[in-house]
Amino acid sequence: MKFFKNTLALLTLVIAGSNAMRNIPSKDLVKELNIGWNLGNALDAHCLDKLDYNKDQLASETCWANPKATPGLFSALKNQGFNVFRIPTTWTGHFGNGPDYKISDVWMRRVHEVVDYALNTGSYVILNIHHENWNYAFSNNLQKAKPILAAIWKQIAAEFANYDEHLIFEGMNEPRKVDHPNEWNGGDQEGWDFVNEMNAVFLQTVRASGGNNAIRHLMIPTYAACVNDGALESYVRKFPTNDNKVIASVHSYVPYNFALNTGAGAEKTFGSTSDIEWAMNNIKRFLVDRNIPVIIGEFGAMNRDNESERARWAEYYIKSATAMGVPCVLWDNGYTQGTGELFGVIDRNSYRIIFQQFINGLMKGLGGKKTVAPAPTTTITTTTTVKVQPTNNNECFSTRLGYSCCNGCDVFYTDNDGKWGVENGNWCGIKSSCDNNQRYCWSERLGYPCCQYTTNVEYTDNDGRWGVENGNWCGIY
Numbered sequence: 001m002k003f004f005k006n007t008l009a010l011l012t013l014v015i016a017g018s019n020a021m022r023n024i025p026s027k028d029l030v031k032e033l034n035i036g037w038n039l040g041n042a043l044d045a046h047c048l049d050k051l052d053y054n055k056d057q058l059a060s061e062t063c064w065a066n067p068k069a070t071p072g073l074f075s076a077l078k079n080q081g082f083n084v085f086r087i088p089t090t091w092t093g094h095f096g097n098g099p100d101y102k103i104s105d106v107w108m109r110r111v112h113e114v115v116d117y118a119l120n121t122g123s124y125v126i127l128n129i130h131h132e133n134w135n136y137a138f139s140n141n142l143q144k145a146k147p148i149l150a151a152i153w154k155q156i157a158a159e160f161a162n163y164d165e166h167l168i169f170e171g172m173n174e175p176r177k178v179d180h181p182n183e184w185n186g187g188d189q190e191g192w193d194f195v196n197e198m199n200a201v202f203l204q205t206v207r208a209s210g211g212n213n214a215i216r217h218l219m220i221p222t223y224a225a226c227v228n229d230g231a232l233e234s235y236v237r238k239f240p241t242n243d244n245k246v247i248a249s250v251h252s253y254v255p256y257n258f259a260l261n262t263g264a265g266a267e268k269t270f271g272s273t274s275d276i277e278w279a280m281n282n283i284k285r286f287l288v289d290r291n292i293p294v295i296i297g298e299f300g301a302m303n304r305d306n307e308s309e310r311a312r313w314a315e316y317y318i319k320s321a322t323a324m325g326v327p328c329v330l331w332d333n334g335y336t337q338g339t340g341e342l343f344g345v346i347d348r349n350s351y352r353i354i355f356q357q358f359i360n361g362l363m364k365g366l367g368g369k370k371t372v373a374p375a376p377t378t379t380i381t382t383t384t385t386v387k388v389q390p391t392n393n394n395e396c397f398s399t400r401l402g403y404s405c406c407n408g409c410d411v412f413y414t415d416n417d418g419k420w421g422v423e424n425g426n427w428c429g430i431k432s433s434c435d436n437n438q439r440y441c442w443s444e445r446l447g448y449p450c451c452q453y454t455t456n457v458e459y460t461d462n463d464g465r466w467g468v469e470n471g472n473w474c475g476i477y
Contacts, residue, residue, distance in 0.1 A: 021164040021212040025244040026293040029165060029217055033124055035318065035362060036084025036329030037077050038298060040343070042066050043111060044088035044130040053093045057106040060093060066334040067348050071117045076351035078121040079472055081363045081422055085118035086297060086329045087111070088130035088173060091152050101151035108159055119166055126219065126297065126329070127156070128170035136178045137187070137194035137223065146201050153205045161211025170219035170249055170297065171202030186228030195223045196238040203240065217245045219295060225251040227279050232286035239292060248287050251298040252279040253331075258313065259301040262341060268306040270313040280320045288324050296321060300331040303342040303355065311361030318365025330362065352473045356447030363422055398429025407449040409434035443475020451476050 045064035053060070061068055074085060094107035111127070118125045129135075129152060135145045153171070160167055175195050182188045187195075199220040206213050220239075223231040227250050240246050253260040254275040257267045287294045299317065301310045321328050336344035336354050345355050353359055396405040397418040406421035406428040419430040442464050443450060451467040451474035458473075459466040465476040 021215060023215055024165070026217050026247045027244070027291065029245075030247065030293045030295060030327055031325065033084045033295065033327035034366060035082055035327060036086055036124075036126070037082045037345075038086045038088060038329055038331045039069055039073075039114070039118075040088055040331055040333040042069055042088075042334070043114060044090045046090045046093055046131055048093050051093075057094060057104045058110055060090070061110070064334075069114045069117060069348075071120065072351055073346070073348055074118045074121050074123070076353075076472060077346065078123055080353060080359055081366075082123070082330075084124045084126065084327060084329055085121075086126040086128070086170075087115060087118065088128060090131040091129055092132050092134065095152065098147065098151070101148055103152065103155050108155070112159060115160070115167065119163075124166050124168065126168045126170050126295075127160070128173050128219075129153075130173040132172075135172060135175055135198065137175050137191040137198075138177060138180075139190050139194060142194055142197060145198065149198055149201050150205045153202055154209055157206045157209035157213045157216075158211075161209065161213055164212065165217060168217045168219060168247070169206055170221070171199055172221055173297075174225045174251065175221060176224035184224060184226075186226055186231050187223035188230075189234070191223045192231060192234035195221065196234065199238070203243065203246065207243075215245055217247060219247045219249040219297065221249040221297075225249055225297065227252050227282045229282065229286075232282060236286055236290060236292070239290075247293045247295055249295060249297045250283060250287075252283075252296055253299060253301075254279050258309075259299075260341070262302075262339075266304070268304045268309060270301075270309045270316075273316060276317055276320055280324065283321075283326060284324050288326065294324075294326045296326055296328040298331045299328050300343045303336060303344075307355050307357050310355070311357045314358055314361035315365040318362050319367065322366055350473075353447070360447060396429035396431045398427075401429075404428045405431050406434075407452070408444045408447075443473075446475075448472075449474050 041064045042061055045062070045066070046060055047063035051059050051063060077085070089111055091103060091107075094104045096102045115125055115127055129149075134148050135141075149171075153169070157169070172195075175198060176183050176187065177191045182191060202220065203218060206216060206218055222235045235248070239248070255267075255270075255272065256275070257265050258270055261267075283294055283296075286292075301313050303310070318328060330345070331343050332345055333341060333343045334348055335342050336347075345359060346353050398405060398420070401417065408421060409430060417429075419434075421428050421430050443466075446463060449472070451469055456467055457465045457476060458468050463475075467474050467476045
């Protein structure tokens, strides 16, 4: 692993959405995507049977019990090491009748606003269409679905035409034969053909939409975004060979009984790794080995009061994907307790990470891969130069290399210089006192740093007194 060993770093902060765009192939772009997070059950929430969309276009964002997205949410996750944000978005209920299928200006503005929240952290963003009810993958639906897909993407592409390569479009989410026996088992020829034709419409529409969209990085899914043999075989036969800015989009929640199953057979212990190996081997054999860039746009293991097992699973899963050069985007639906699919990892109101050990497992799975995204390299709209001075604390080796000492003792990477940790999305050196298991405050054993400056108590529980610094929870001495 290479570190920039300057004792004085210059960071240039830019505002996302400017005009210049790097003309690089997707196989190079995905190398800059480390690990991502889904804003699930928010903009993709829909309550068509309960809400009057004509009265309030924005009510759907919160109708599945999640709060409205905020800039602080993305900043808190960026500080954990995430540098990709997928924004699942449902457009049904927010557009009119054909032939124009005009998207509500109010809804488009809100989607645009949330995309900017994420981009302004210096991260990458994937914007898609999600939970639609008009693109079911049946042959008799194809001619009806094609013009809707084209109209929706023509408008989205025009809205973001001048955004740079940090914004990625994803044509569909898990397109499949809904309520059919083949919905989730890998599909059949009818479903595969439908998805391939819809993918072609998406690519053609965006490429012709002007601005930077001629070279925008685009993601296209397999049938149901699955990694089954038949779906992948059909998919690769139609994958474009004349466009080097197209990325395969797949999802994989494996092992099913550990990761996703809410019924009989569900397991709390992460045992066999064979299902993960099967999924990764299929991705490698059909996609990676054919030089097709891949993003696992959804993955996860729901909470079963088994965080240590989930952390082990997370490290193994990410390590397996990272070894192939495939970035993964964690599914988070905002739910952390109760029944059902509990994939939430962060309190979206307070920004407190609820399952820090699990998040640490994800980051450990990256190994030596850098966890901080490069800043956008586009034309600068507003520029501020910030000098980052190394700490004067001489308790660890990293200060001579221009990096601070870690507050905690968790080792993420080791090289010839020493042991490295990651805090607030940045590399830091592990202090020598950690070798003696010397801790600095009670919160570190829970995965939270000690407060360095504040003494203001924001919250008190059985563990101790909590403060907030830089939008993150910390333990007060």
